[in-house]
Amino acid sequence: MSATTEHSTAAETSTTANRIPFNQPAQVGQELAYVQDCFARKHLSGNGIYTKRCEQFFEERFGFPKALLTTSCTDALEMAAILANIQPGDEVIVPSYTFVSSANAFVLRGAKIIFADSERQTPNIDVAQLAGLITPRTKAVVVVHYAGMACDMDALVALTNRHGIFLIEDAAHAIEATYRGKPLGRFGQLATFSFHETKNLVCGEGGLLAINDPGLIYRAEVIREKGTDRQAFFRGEVDKYTWQDVGSSFLPADYVAAYLWAQLENLENIQAKRLAIWTLYHERLATAEAQGWIERPKLPDCASNNAHMYYLICPSIAARTFLIEQLKQAQIQAVFHYLPLHESPFYQPHHDPARPLPNALRYADCLVRLPLFYDLSLEQANRVASVVLTALEAWAARPA
Numbered sequence: 001m002s003a004t005t006e007h008s009t010a011a012e013t014s015t016t017a018n019r020i021p022f023n024q025p026a027q028v029g030q031e032l033a034y035v036q037d038c039f040a041r042k043h044l045s046g047n048g049i050y051t052k053r054c055e056q057f058f059e060e061r062f063g064f065p066k067a068l069l070t071t072s073c074t075d076a077l078e079m080a081a082i083l084a085n086i087q088p089g090d091e092v093i094v095p096s097y098t099f100v101s102s103a104n105a106f107v108l109r110g111a112k113i114i115f116a117d118s119e120r121q122t123p124n125i126d127v128a129q130l131a132g133l134i135t136p137r138t139k140a141v142v143v144v145h146y147a148g149m150a151c152d153m154d155a156l157v158a159l160t161n162r163h164g165i166f167l168i169e170d171a172a173h174a175i176e177a178t179y180r181g182k183p184l185g186r187f188g189q190l191a192t193f194s195f196h197e198t199k200n201l202v203c204g205e206g207g208l209l210a211i212n213d214p215g216l217i218y219r220a221e222v223i224r225e226k227g228t229d230r231q232a233f234f235r236g237e238v239d240k241y242t243w244q245d246v247g248s249s250f251l252p253a254d255y256v257a258a259y260l261w262a263q264l265e266n267l268e269n270i271q272a273k274r275l276a277i278w279t280l281y282h283e284r285l286a287t288a289e290a291q292g293w294i295e296r297p298k299l300p301d302c303a304s305n306n307a308h309m310y311y312l313i314c315p316s317i318a319a320r321t322f323l324i325e326q327l328k329q330a331q332i333q334a335v336f337h338y339l340p341l342h343e344s345p346f347y348q349p350h351h352d353p354a355r356p357l358p359n360a361l362r363y364a365d366c367l368v369r370l371p372l373f374y375d376l377s378l379e380q381a382n383r384v385a386s387v388v389l390t391a392l393e394a395w396a397a398r399p400a
């Protein structure tokens with residue numbers, strides 16, 4: 001994972017007239033008015049009216065039996081690891097090409113991570129390999145719907161059911177995306193979403209835990225409230241609240257939810273704008289793919305496009321470095337993405353060297369993401385596409 005590229009700093013994302021940053025957090029309507037409303041109501045901590053509105057919205061729109069707002073997707077993953085009862089010595093299968101949190105949440109509970117490779121066609125986990133990685137110690141499989149593109153959920157659900165293990169969807173990128181028409185986040189017992197400022201819907205730092213197994217709902221509420229039954233107390237179900245279980249402080253402030261609520265009210269508008277940019281890139285860069293200069297994203301037939309990200313696969317790291325540099329010279333910020341976790345300083349000593357993960361390495365070396373955010377105009381996106389095409393042509397024409 002590249003911290004500098006995933007979570008760009010404010011300085012990196014500042015815009016001057018000609019400069020096109022990689023990302024700018026969307027502000028689309030009533031965000032500040034709703035934040036102010038929280039202050040006027042004198043309810044700043046979590047579980048106020050905006051938290052409840054957001055959670056109800058997600059439950060109704062996506063059909064989750066329970067949606068709990070969290071302080072981040074990382075924290076939702078940590079809650080998932082507790083809910084799945086991960087114990088020292090358990091094995092959890094995670095793709096290598098993902099953000100550190102997809103694995104770290106389970107390491108915190110003592111799990112051994114078994115890293116899996118990506119598919120050749122997409123950065124998603126290669127489901128065909130998984131049967132060979134499952135052992136009697138395997139407790140869960142974590143999948144990431146990269147760029148919002150669905151993994152092969154029929155196969156994953158069948159496999160994890162057959163082995164009686166947890167399926168956890170890290171849906172950080174995947175809000176509003178579907179697999180065969182069903183919303184992502186509805187397939188695993190648990191799913192996690194991110195509203196970090198680089199995502200389609202943002203509130204600064206924030207996340208969501210979607211709970212599809214009703215048997216896990218009560219415990220999830222306890223874990224989110226520092227291990228106490230405080231939420232049941234506020235519902236009037238108990239006359240005092242007390243320490244019931246392990247937990248932590250995973251509930252966001254209501255003014256964070258207020259910011260998010262304004263975005264939820266504008267969801268269709270946000271998605272339409274992002275999709276227009278994504279489509280423009282895809283159409284304009286078709287010729288580059290036809291020339292064999294790059295590969296464009298390959299959306300599986302059963303997956304819908306939530307326009308979270310537009311990425312290209314370059315033929316080599318040298319080609320990608322050249323492209324990023326040419327864009328930089330044109331004042332356009334394009335960025336690579338994850339570094340493979342099985343080769344990270346922290347986990348490399350624990351990974352079986354007899355299991356190279358070539359597709360994860362290829363995405364780490366060759367994938368580049370183009371600017372895509374709410375306020376990016378189609379004119380700017382056209383400029384990005386033109387610079388990409390010129391750079392790729394120059395790379396292809398370089399002397400051997």
Ligand SMILES: Cc1ncc(COP(=O)(O)O)c(C=O)c1O
Pocket residue numbers: 006072073074075098099101102144170172173193194195196205206207
């Ligand atoms: C796949 C994936 N999972 C989890 C996260 C962590 O999200 P957050 O920043 O909300 O903790 C990210 C971050 O972007 C991510 O890309």
